[in-house]
Amino acid sequence: MNNKQGFVVNCALGALFLGVSLSVSADGDPESGQQLSMKGDGSGAPCMACHGPNGEGNAAGAFPYIAGMNEQYLYRQLKAYQTSDRNNAVMSMNIDNFSDQQLQDIAAYYASLDKPTSTAESANSGLIKQGERLVNVGDWDNYIPPCSTCHGPNNRGVDENFPGIAGQHSSYIKQQINAWKSGNRKTDKVQLMEAVAKRLSDEQIEAVSAYLASIPAAE
Incomplete structure (x- = not known):
């Protein structure tokens, strides 16, 4: 097996690992989540202040759209901000007082x-x-697999482990790829994104972000 074949196998095994071992149970109440998204946790801004009234996000602020994303994925990311597995001072500050159930409710709403x-x-x-x-x-010559290998057909996501990235704001995509590249984001066991991001040049990151933002988020 050559290095390139080994890399492909590692990607596949990593995807399989994520798919079978990181599933979480999210059982939220969307109505409660809507109220929480409008009120906040009492110590910071409500979700809609940054992510918009309909979860559409804001490109200028690099705030992602979160509407229609997988419920379990959203819950897991919210929890990661509480535990500092993801680092964002604004997010951590605004959800630090929410209980697990409230995080599940917010995830269910969006x-x-x-x-x-x-x-x-x-x-x-x-x-x-x-x-x-x-x-x-x-770009297989440089061990860069296509995004759809993990993020699914049309890059609209696969269960709770691989989020939909089609139609996401380019500013947010670029921000997160750079976070993976620098090692500042560590939210999966095998760091598939970190391995890929480290191989992308700044120009390639700009290109990937621009293209993903240009395609429809949903059918």
Whole structure:
């Protein structure tokens, strides 16, 4: 087995590991979650202040859309901010007083919403074309698999382990790829994203982010 084949096998095994071992049970109440998203935890801003009234996010602030995302994935990310497995001072401050049940309720609420129709922002057509190839074909000469290998058909997500990234704000995608690249984000056991992100150049990160933002978040 050569190095490239070994890398592909490791990616596949890592994806399998995530799929079978990181499932969590999220049983939230969307109605309660809606109220919590509007009120906050009493010590900070409500969710809608950054993520919008319909969970559509905000490109200028690099706040992701969270509407229509997998409930268990959302719960796990909220919990990660509480435990500092993900580092974001604003997020941690605004959810630090929520109980596990309240986090589940918030996750259930946003999962119940429709994904935004489009988050596309203007970008250079050449950059988008470069990103399209990286996202859908990859760059195997440099051990960069296509995003859809893990994030599924049209990059709309696979269960709670691989979130939908199609139509996500380019500013947020770029921010998170760089967080993986620097090692500041560590929210899975095998760090698949960190391994891939470290192989991406700054230009490739810009291209991938621009292309993903240009495609529909939902069918």
